[in-house]
Amino acid sequence: MHGKEHNGSKEFKEEMGKYTMKQMTTKSAAGIQRLAISLIILLLAIFQLQTALALPISDNNQVVAAAAMKLVQFGSDPKAQLDTQAVATLVDYVLGAKPNKETDLPSFHKAPGAYYEFDTRISISKFLQYSYSNQIPSVLTSPSSLRYSLWNSRQGKLQQLPNSWIFALPDSKPTIIRGLQRDAITPDLTTGIYYEYYLNRTFILLNHKGRQTLITVSKQINISDVGKKGVILGNDDDWNYYYSGEPGSTKAFLGWVKSYIYDYFSVAVYVEIGSSPSMFRTGVFQWLRAGCSGINFVQPKHIIKGIKRYAKSSKSILESPNLPAPNQIASAYQRLSSLSQSDLLEKYMALQQARQSLAVQSGKIETRIIKKQDSYAGTPKEQIVEELMLEYFKVVLGKPSLLGNKVILILSNEEQKNLIFH
DSSP, rough: OOOOOOHHHHHHHHHEEEEEEEEEHHHHHHHHHHHHHHHHHHHHHHHHHHHSSSOOHHHHHHHHHHHHHHHHHHHHTTTOOOOOOHHHHHHHHSSSHHHHHHEEEETTTTEEEEEEEEEEESSHHHHHHHHTTTTTTTGGGGGGTEEEEEEEEGGGOOOOOOOOOOOOOOOOEEEEEEEEEEEEEEOOOOOOEEOOEEEEEEEEEEETTTEEEEEEEEEESSSSOOOEEEEOOSOGGGGGGEEEEEESSSTTTOOOOOOEEEEEEEEEEEEEEETTTEEEEEEEEEEEEEETTTTTEEEEEEEEHHHHHHHHHHHHEEEEEEEEOOOHHHHHHHHHHHHHHHHHHHHHHHHHHHHHHHHHHTTTSOTTTOOOOGGGTSSSSHHHHHHHHHHHHHTTTTTHHHHHHGEEEEEOOOOOOOEOOO
């Protein structure tokens, strides 16, 4: 019987093999589930321990945080009156000397908070032209944080961001602009997840003790769309990202996760601090609650990390010797916006294919995931223009574009550069 087995014995072994494999598969799935639950419990325990060991929040931070919340409430209620004392408290805090440029803030509405400040060597008037003008997309000065940001006037009132801001005189009334904003952020540095959500946005321009000051207030409306899989393509400083449109995370063992930003609110203060050289200071008070299954995983250190990411790209752009004049960027934006939807869609598809190719090379997405041009037909024109404008902006700042030689800057004369796609 060498080399042969009894037929009944063979069938019995096959059945036993199937039964054993089934048991192993069931145990494996159960084991993974238990591991995931254990991991969540462990993470929560660590977060609670770190919170317990954190330094107590100072009385001054309590006062400042309360003032910030008054402005958040003002931004959410068009009928509310501006609390000028709360404004003064925040601006004085940003201007004042501190032992650290970053600090934890008290939690509000179950959302942890943090503060971070940084200085930028450019006049506040130029900053406003580049960052908050209806002629230049705001994504261009925050490319590592925003994929796009679409502004809408609030409740049908035609309040648009101005072409140029008119500065306030001492003791004059602040200029207040309200609107609704749809933001999509770039993939997170750790999880690769990106989100989209609506915000109530309020801009307050005033003169504080002779210093021109802009305060922006943001308050998320409802929870965000479900977090989706994204990829940072290469170095974050290159501002190249892949957006899959699929829920989950590209991080190992987190592909299944359905996460949300449950709440987000912030107050940012921009105040001039010098004229020789021109300089302004940014102070950001921010609160964020995000996670999955209703559980918050955000800590103040995560908030500070996000603000630092924004600060790094914003400073590198606004302080760059290659930064074009605002009218040059506005001209390129107008020319791009004037293209037909079909022309824009063709160029947008080329950008998406370039992103996808790099994402495949990174090994974080499968090659079989190939999107057709029709899948982008419903993309808002404003979003397409903003994402293509970033490719133009990379070129003028001396960075490589994902569209390569499809974006070419031609110097037509000493005063103007035109954007040409071919």
